[in-house]
Amino acid sequence: MAYCSNCGFPLPEGAEFCPNCGTRVMKKPVLQQPSASIGKVIQAGILGAFLSAMISSLSPLDVQLYFIPSFVSSVLVIFLFRARRLDEAVPIALSVYLFADAILGGIIFGSLYVQNISLSEAYRGYMLTFLDVAMYVFNPVSALIAAYVGNKMILSVGGKVEEPESVEYGVKEEKEPGGIIYSARLKPRSHKV
Numbered sequence: 001m002a003y004c005s006n007c008g009f010p011l012p013e014g015a016e017f018c019p020n021c022g023t024r025v026m027k028k029p030v031l032q033q034p035s036a037s038i039g040k041v042i043q044a045g046i047l048g049a050f051l052s053a054m055i056s057s058l059s060p061l062d063v064q065l066y067f068i069p070s071f072v073s074s075v076l077v078i079f080l081f082r083a084r085r086l087d088e089a090v091p092i093a094l095s096v097y098l099f100a101d102a103i104l105g106g107i108i109f110g111s112l113y114v115q116n117i118s119l120s121e122a123y124r125g126y127m128l129t130f131l132d133v134a135m136y137v138f139n140p141v142s143a144l145i146a147a148y149v150g151n152k153m154i155l156s157v158g159g160k161v162e163e164p165e166s167v168e169y170g171v172k173e174e175k176e177p178g179g180i181i182y183s184a185r186l187k188p189r190s191h192k193v
Contacts, residue, residue: 040081045095048077052100053107066135067142070100074143078150079157086151093147097139 002011002025009020016025048070055069074093083089112122 041091041095044077044081044083044092045099047080048073048092048096049099049103051076052096053103056104064132064135066132067097067139070097070139071142071146073100074146075150075153078147079153082154083147083151084154086147089147089151089154090144093143093150094140096146097143 002013002015003009004011004018004021004023005026006023007018007021009018011018011025017023018025051073052069055072056065059065059069074096077096078089078092081092083092112119
């Protein structure tokens with residue numbers, strides 16, 4: 001909602017002049033606020049990464065889970081942090097995947113380094129399959145799908161995203177000695193933030 005710089009009167013959308021005092025409205029470039037704070041994204045990403053690491057560590061050694069632990073963790077964290085819009089859910093999901101890969105990579109490679117085991121020795125001749133390659137290529141796409149699924153879960157449980165209230169204007173024109181006076185009747189503002 002824009003207000004007159006001279007008198008503070010709420011301006012209708014697209015107004016070039018203030019309907020209250022007649023001052024020319026200066027158009028200011030609108031800076032968009034980030035939808036999710038960076039702190040919220042980092043907190044959600046770290047929580048999701050630890051959930052992903054826990055899921056991975058509890059799985060049997062001979063089972064490849066690929067992106068599933070990060071996917072499940074992303075959906076859960078998006079739900080827990082109540083990311084109601086997709087532009088809030090996507091950074092959270094991507095941070096979960098990023099932190100999960102960093103933590104799991106650090107644990108795996110760190111333990112191999114401490115034990116002085118080479119990577120080829122650790123994998124004992126394991127040959128990559130097409131499924132391995134396809135799942136790792138699909139990994140970032142699954143982050144976007146996790147963001148979408150988590151967002152839809154929030155909306156199905158918590159309802160729709162609230163739209164900001166619009167101000168209704170009613171203009172009253174009075175002819176008085178000295179000119180015409182325009183005034184607006186506004187609905188009283190609510191205390192809601």
